[in-house]
Amino acid sequence: MPSLVRPAVPAGLLRQLVQPTLVVEELVVRPWQDEDAPAVLAAYQDPDIRRWHARTLTDEAEARELIGTWRGRWPAETGAGWAVTRDQKLVGRIGLGNLNLVEGTGEISYWVVPAARGGAVAARVSDAVCTWMFTAVGLHRVQLDHSTGNLASCRVAEKAGFRFEGTRRGQALHEDGWHDMHLHARLAEDR
Ligand SMILES: CC(C)(COP(=O)(O)OP(=O)(O)OC[C@H]1O[C@@H](n2cnc3c(N)ncnc32)[C@H](O)[C@@H]1OP(=O)(O)O)[C@@H](O)C(=O)NCCC(=O)NCCS
Incomplete structure (x- = not known):
C-alpha cells in the first residue's frame, strides 16, 4: 500500500556516505577497528558500564x-557507532541505534571509561555526532533514554541539549529489574 510520507532520509544515503571521523577539541571520534577489542573488553570491566548497558x-x-555489530549498523543503515579516542587511546563509545530513515529518528547512547570521566566527554561528542547527523544525513530527531537512577547520564543529556520529555514507567529491564526511564530528545531545529 503506497505511503503518503516521503522519507526524511532517502534509503541508501547513509550507506553511500563515508562514515566520518570527527574531531572534538582533544577528542577524535572515529569508526571502530578490530584492534579496539582489548580496550573495549577492559571498558566492560567497569561496574557502571556493565550496569547501565x-x-x-x-x-x-x-x-x-560486539565491535562487529557496531560496525555493521552503518552499511545496514540501522545505526552508527564510533570509538572516542584521546592521544590514540580509547576513552569512550558513542552510538546511534534504532535508526529510522523514514521518520528521520535515532537513539544515542554512550559510555566513558572511568579514567576519562569528569571532562564532559559524553556531552561534547553527543553534540558533535547529533550535529553531523542533522546536517549531513538529514535526521530530524535524536532520542536519549536513561534510567532515572543514572543521574550522570541525565546531566549529560541536559548539557548536550536533549530536552526532558517525560518518564516512561518500567520501560527497561536491567539486571536488578525494571527501571523507569527518562526520555530526552533533541530536534534538528533545537540549535
Ligand atoms: C554517563 C557518563 C558517560 C558521563 O561521563 P562524562 O562524559 O565523563 O561526564 P562527567 O563525568 O563530566 O559528568 C557529567 C555531569 O554529570 C555529573 N555526574 C557525574 N557523576 C555523577 C553522579 N554519580 N551523580 C550525579 N551527577 C553526576 C557531573 O557532575 C557532571 O555534571 P555538571 O556538568 O553539572 O558538572 C559516564 O559516567 C559513564 O560512562 N557511566 C557509565 C555508563 C553510562 O551510564 N552510560 C549511559 C547510559 S544511559
Missing part, C-alpha cells in the same frame, strides 16, 4: 563480535 564481556573474541 546491561551487558558484560568475558574475552576479546566477544569484544570483537
Whole structure:
C-alpha cells in the first residue's frame, strides 16, 4: 500500500556516505577497528558500564563480535557507532541505534571509561555526532533514554541539549529489574 510520507532520509544515503571521523577539541571520534577489542573488553570491566548497558564481556573474541555489530549498523543503515579516542587511546563509545530513515529518528547512547570521566566527554561528542547527523544525513530527531537512577547520564543529556520529555514507567529491564526511564530528545531545529 503506497505511503503518503516521503522519507526524511532517502534509503541508501547513509550507506553511500563515508562514515566520518570527527574531531572534538582533544577528542577524535572515529569508526571502530578490530584492534579496539582489548580496550573495549577492559571498558566492560567497569561496574557502571556493565550496569547501565546491561551487558558484560568475558574475552576479546566477544569484544570483537560486539565491535562487529557496531560496525555493521552503518552499511545496514540501522545505526552508527564510533570509538572516542584521546592521544590514540580509547576513552569512550558513542552510538546511534534504532535508526529510522523514514521518520528521520535515532537513539544515542554512550559510555566513558572511568579514567576519562569528569571532562564532559559524553556531552561534547553527543553534540558533535547529533550535529553531523542533522546536517549531513538529514535526521530530524535524536532520542536519549536513561534510567532515572543514572543521574550522570541525565546531566549529560541536559548539557548536550536533549530536552526532558517525560518518564516512561518500567520501560527497561536491567539486571536488578525494571527501571523507569527518562526520555530526552533533541530536534534538528533545537540549535
Ligand atoms: C554517563 C557518563 C558517560 C558521563 O561521563 P562524562 O562524559 O565523563 O561526564 P562527567 O563525568 O563530566 O559528568 C557529567 C555531569 O554529570 C555529573 N555526574 C557525574 N557523576 C555523577 C553522579 N554519580 N551523580 C550525579 N551527577 C553526576 C557531573 O557532575 C557532571 O555534571 P555538571 O556538568 O553539572 O558538572 C559516564 O559516567 C559513564 O560512562 N557511566 C557509565 C555508563 C553510562 O551510564 N552510560 C549511559 C547510559 S544511559
